[in-house]
Amino acid sequence: MSVLLQLALTFGMLSVLAVGGGTAVLPEMQNVLALRFGLDRLEFVHIYSMGQLSPGPNMLMVVIFGYKIEGFLGAAVVLLSFLLPSSVLCLSVGRLWHRIGERPWRRAVQNALEPIAIGLMCSGVYAVAQGAVNGFLSAALALTTLAIIMLTRINTMLLILGAGIVGGGLMYVFGWR
Amino acid sequence: MNQPPTPPMRPPSDVALPVPHKPVPNIRSIFLEFLLIGLVSFGGGIMAYERRLLLEKRKWLSNDEFMAILAMGQTMPGLNSVNLAMLSGDRIRGLAGAVAAVIGLISPGVCFVLAAAVAYSQGADYPLANVLLAGVSAGATGLIASVTLRIGLPHFKRVKSVPVILATFVCMSFFKLSLVTVLLIMVPIGLWLHRPIPRESEMGLEKKE
Numbered sequence: 001m002s003v004l005l006q007l008a009l010t011f012g013m014l015s016v017l018a019v020g021g022g023t024a025v026l027p028e029m030q031n032v033l034a035l036r037f038g039l040d041r042l043e044f045v046h047i048y049s050m051g052q053l054s055p056g057p058n059m060l061m062v063v064i065f066g067y068k069i070e071g072f073l074g075a076a077v078v079l080l081s082f083l084l085p086s087s088v089l090c091l092s093v094g095r096l097w098h099r100i101g102e103r104p105w106r107r108a109v110q111n112a113l114e115p116i117a118i119g120l121m122c123s124g125v126y127a128v129a130q131g132a133v134n135g136f137l138s139a140a141l142a143l144t145t146l147a148i149i150m151l152t153r154i155n156t157m158l159l160i161l162g163a164g165i166v167g168g169g170l171m172y173v174f175g176w177r
Numbered sequence: 178m179n180q181p182p183t184p185p186m187r188p189p190s191d192v193a194l195p196v197p198h199k200p201v202p203n204i205r206s207i208f209l210e211f212l213l214i215g216l217v218s219f220g221g222g223i224m225a226y227e228r229r230l231l232l233e234k235r236k237w238l239s240n241d242e243f244m245a246i247l248a249m250g251q252t253m254p255g256l257n258s259v260n261l262a263m264l265s266g267d268r269i270r271g272l273a274g275a276v277a278a279v280i281g282l283i284s285p286g287v288c289f290v291l292a293a294a295v296a297y298s299q300g301a302d303y304p305l306a307n308v309l310l311a312g313v314s315a316g317a318t319g320l321i322a323s324v325t326l327r328i329g330l331p332h333f334k335r336v337k338s339v340p341v342i343l344a345t346f347v348c349m350s351f352f353k354l355s356l357v358t359v360l361l362i363m364v365p366i367g368l369w370l371h372r373p374i375p376r377e378s379e380m381g382l383e384k385k386e
Contacts, residue, residue, distance in 0.1 A: 113338075129318045
């Protein structure tokens with residue numbers, strides 16, 4: 001019971017702090033999951049990566065953390081506590097705003113939050129890279145993927161799956177990292 | 178999944194927006210349209226699908242309404258694509274529309290990650306699965322870096338943004354401060370930097386905009 005409560009509090013907190021989308025809370029999520037639930041960096045990165053292969057919002061992968069920690073009940077608690085608080089907040093503020101109309105402060109809030117969210121995303125890249133990049137091959141795979149996404153309009157899910165098959169194959173056959 | 182059957186004629190008390198000449202979309206079609214997006218949006222781009230649905234395919238919102246909702250969804254915490262679905266569902270059909278849109282959008286992904294969760298908990302010992310995940314993780318690192326670059330690029334050139342980005346990154350990744358602490362430090366600074374200019378001086382700057 002206390003684990004479920006702790007999961008609800010953890011992800012409820014992350015929910016209302018997720019300024020600029022879920023990616024901004026990745027570094028905090030990684031820290032908290034390691035500290036409170038003993039999830040190591042590699043598991044975190046694996047689960048994050050599975051989210052990138054799924055349809056719909058990629059951050060739904062938080063459900064996997066819930067399942068890993070406390071089974072189906074944990075998954076349900078994480079899903080609800082990650083989506084509900086921010087949704088209630090956004091819906092109430094959205095309705096209020098619709099009534100009072102555009103005000104210069106909404107623009108100011110957005111302008112203020114954007115660079116903070118980008119800084120947090122940089123920390124997210126750093127946190128994911130620390131778990132995923134542990135040798136020459138994984139670094140090359142990450143940089144190649146980055147370059148291909150920036151230069152082409154390829155479907156990112158297929159690209160990442162390709163990275164898994166090609167990279168994973170090389171790792172399996174040659175033992176490279 | 179069990180949507181209550183929508184009545185063929187809408188009861189007059191249930192209309193969220195009193196627009197006389199526009200037929201009010203029923204809850205089931207809102208649910209199904211967002212379910213379709215949740216099902217096909219592999220590899221991101223959900224907001225683009227949502228825009229096409231709301232403005233072109235069904236024309237449920239005007240361009241102005243959509244832009245206002247988009248800005249609100251990006252300003253408020255939470256997943257941007259979920260916020261956008263929720264706010265547009267709410268504008269179209271009230272709370273029921275919001276719930277239908279969100280449940281539709283997330284249910285395919287939730288089923289997928291649940292299946293992945295079960296498989297991952299059982300198959301973590303297969304070496305082949307491990308190397309596949311290692312490769313996927315390396316690719317995902319490139320992806321998140323590209324998303325950060327795309328969103329961040331205009332900001333990396335702005336004098337007001339660069340110190341905020343750097344300070345946030347350093348506080349979070351190197352000083353290991355908690356997210357709450359980082360936000361408590363950075364949000365007031367950001368708000369002060371971007372505070373709305375009072376009317377008088379705005380008039381003076383009008384030529385620039």
